Amino acid sequence: MTPSTPTILALDFDGVIxxxxxxxxxxxxxxxxxxxxxxxxTPENNLASKFYQLRPVIETGWEMxxxxxxxxxxxxxxxxxxxxxxxxxELLLKDNLKATDxxxxxxxxxxxxxxxxxxxxxxxxxxxxxxxxxxxxxVDSTTKLYVITTKEGRFAQQLLKQGGVDLPREIILGKEVKxxxxxxxxxxxxxxxxxxxxxxxxxxxxxxxxxxxxxxxLEGVKLFLADWGxxxxxxxxxxQNDPGIQLLSLPQxxxxxxxxx
Numbered sequence: 001m002t003p004s005t006p007t008i009l010a011l012d013f014d015g016v017i018x019x020x021x022x023x024x025x026x027x028x029x030x031x032x033x034x035x036x037x038x039x040x041x042t043p044e045n046n047l048a049s050k051f052y053q054l055r056p057v058i059e060t061g062w063e064m065x066x067x068x069x070x071x072x073x074x075x076x077x078x079x080x081x082x083x084x085x086x087x088x089x090e091l092l093l094k095d096n097l098k099a100t101d102x103x104x105x106x107x108x109x110x111x112x113x114x115x116x117x118x119x120x121x122x123x124x125x126x127x128x129x130x131x132x133x134x135x136x137x138x139v140d141s142t143t144k145l146y147v148i149t150t151k152e153g154r155f156a157q158q159l160l161k162q163g164g165v166d167l168p169r170e171i172i173l174g175k176e177v178k179x180x181x182x183x184x185x186x187x188x189x190x191x192x193x194x195x196x197x198x199x200x201x202x203x204x205x206x207x208x209x210x211x212x213x214x215x216x217x218l219e220g221v222k223l224f225l226a227d228w229g230x231x232x233x234x235x236x237x238x239x240q241n242d243p244g245i246q247l248l249s250l251p252q253x254x255x256x257x258x259x260x261x
């Protein structure tokens with residue numbers, strides 16, 4: 001039986017707490033233009049909508065401008081959905097590019113954007129309904145809150161602060177920790193001396209949850225797929241059919257968490 005209150009509540013950021021699709025495409029397009037130097041620096045009208053539909057394939061930031069490149073090259077959307085990891089690596093090899101370099105370039109563009117137009121950058125993000133209030137309730141409860149994200153932690157902290165949640169930097173574990181989420185969960189369990197069954201992890205990427213399931217010592221962690229985030233209908237069905245993963249909808253989220261906390 002699931003405990004009524006978790007000791008640790010770990011939340012993904014993008015796709016669980018915050019929806020930044022508009023900003024993701026904008027920063028991805030700017031990075032794409034710097035790397036591939038297209039003749040036309042204005043994206044085609046339907047490019048952003050295609051990017052939004054395919055956002056679920058992306059795990060980390062460097063992949064975003066590569067996805068733009070894939071769309072510009074007119075790689076079929078279904079092929080991208082089925083073979084994204086292979087396609088991304090092929091595009092890197094084709095132009096002798098490194099994922100880390102692309103990631104640094106994207107972060108630099110984002111940093112410059114924040115420094116020169118913070119209000120404009122913030123305006124392209126929104127928090128999912130009820131999420132900010134639930135984070136505040138968690139902070140005021142006995143449950144320990146952590147944000148685990150592949151985004152740079154400083155970006156997530158800036159957005160949360162704008163939303164009225166000033167979280168300590170040390171509980172926002174971002175790309176800078178350079179470890180996969182399952183390793184971060186394991187470290188949290190060890191450092192806080194918490195039973196895996198008392199750790200609840202809410203994530204919108206099914207593959208991330210499935211990877212946690214495969215890790216020795218993490219079998220008891222309660223896993224939730226946020227169906228309001230960046231996942232596909234097929235992934236939602238897969239989660240529904242997996243007894244180790246609970247599919248969570250946004251209307252349920254505040255209601256259920258008010259019961260938990």
